Amino acid sequence: MCEQNKGAIAGKSFFHVSLFFPCIVMLLDYGLLCQGANKTLQIVWMVPLQEHPKEIFRYNASSSIAALAYGIETVKNESILPEYDLNLTVLDTNCSSKQGIGVLVDLLMVQDIDVVIGPPCPGVVEPVGELMSYRNVPVINWVSLQQTIQTKDSLTTYIRTMTPVYTLGELMTKFLQDTGWKNYIIVREINKEYDALAEILESTLGSFNEIGFRVTQVHKLHEPTESGDDIDATLNSIKHEGRIVFLVIDQSNLRNVMLRAHKLNMTNGDYQFLYTYGRTATMHKLEKYFMNYRMWRRDDEFDEIARQAFENVLLWQY
Incomplete structure (x- = not known):
């Protein structure tokens, strides 16, 4: 992996053994996540690894892994960030604000974060967005039903790629x-x-x-x-x-x-x-x-x- 110590931490605290894990391993094997350049861009993907029955839209890692892989491959093939390695850490939120904030803070204690992708579950978006706003880290999201996320007064670094339902x-x-x-x-x-x-x-x-x-x-x-x-x-x-x-x-x-x-x-x-x-x-x-x-x-x-x-x-x- 890009950095052995961070990979070990991720393996211990953030990766759960599931059908999703072989996808990440395959991406690493093909060199899509680590491009061997001078600087490292720390990307965090916050997503539930399993479908959560209490959520309206039951997004999980399996529904988005193809889009993520395509994005990373595009960055590589089109040399969009030629001076950077891309180091991806996956955090399992379990659609829980408690777990989402917990694993994110655990990661922040051992490494910096440059960008967060996700999380899709409404209850996790706001606390994650507020924390990352405090640290001036962009959060790129694609969906959330939560009506409170209408302004950027507190979520100053929050970016949504889809129109909110409200x-x-x-x-x-x-x-x-x-x-x-x-x-x-x-x-x-x-x-x-x-x-x-x-x-x-x-x-x-x-x-x-x-x-x-x-x-x-x-x-x-x-x-x-x-x-x-x-x-x-x-x-x-x-x-x-x-x-x-x-x-x-x-x-x-x-x-x-x-x-x-x-x-x-x-x-x-x-x-x-x-x-x-x-x-x-x-x-x-x-x-x-x-x-x-x-x-x-x-x-x-x-x-x-x-x-x-x-x-x-x-x-x-x-």
């Missing part, structure tokens, strides 16, 4: 101002992921009360059932509450909801349904799942009804 509410509000719509209903699934997005939308709309925006009701859908009684009860209530409906639900349940709405005569143009996937989507994902018949077509006897029902759905995505 901006969806701001973009939505700008669009709604041009429609003239004022009263809104939110239908949300009882699920941690959709709870977070629904709260963002409700909070953002509520912040524009002075121009007339109002959330008249928030309905919570339980687990989908074959009978659809919960959906029917919600839709029947909406008939007396408003006409503009945000559907903060799973994509797999969207067709079912719109079929039930059609059955209750709510897809004749009197009601407008707005749906968002709730995550940043690539153009490939948009084209594959949203910009064609895949949203409504299942090759069954309900396809034509679903197609008509989806004419009342606006997809809001970023």
Whole structure:
């Protein structure tokens, strides 16, 4: 390795034996991490080595190792940092702020850090960002649902490469101002992921009360059932509450909801349904799942009804 003593420390405190470890060994064998130059750039990758069941987006090392390897290989092949060796240390955060800060401080006691990549878990981002801000070390991240990370007042060295989810509410509000719509209903699934997005939308709309925006009701859908009684009860209530409906639900349940709405005569143009996937989507994902018949077509006897029902759905995505 680049530096034997630091490698020994990493082996003791920071590397966990898993399927991820052979990937790092392979990278080292190919010389992607250690380029044999004069200076050493100390890179720390903070990531859970195992999937964490309590997190909304279950990122772990296996979901990002290919991108990391590609980035390192690009640095090497294009001579982006020709005067540096790249020394990579992996810290297993276990999606825990306690463990994340613990292993990071342990490492800081034995070596300097030039840049931190990650961590993906929301609960770990803020304490790591504050510590690295204090030490003036950049933290490059690609995702976090945590709404508190909206400003850089305390996270002065924090860099995010993907749009945070909370901006969806701001973009939505700008669009709604041009429609003239004022009263809104939110239908949300009882699920941690959709709870977070629904709260963002409700909070953002509520912040524009002075121009007339109002959330008249928030309905919570339980687990989908074959009978659809919960959906029917919600839709029947909406008939007396408003006409503009945000559907903060799973994509797999969207067709079912719109079929039930059609059955209750709510897809004749009197009601407008707005749906968002709730995550940043690539153009490939948009084209594959949203910009064609895949949203409504299942090759069954309900396809034509679903197609008509989806004419009342606006997809809001970023």
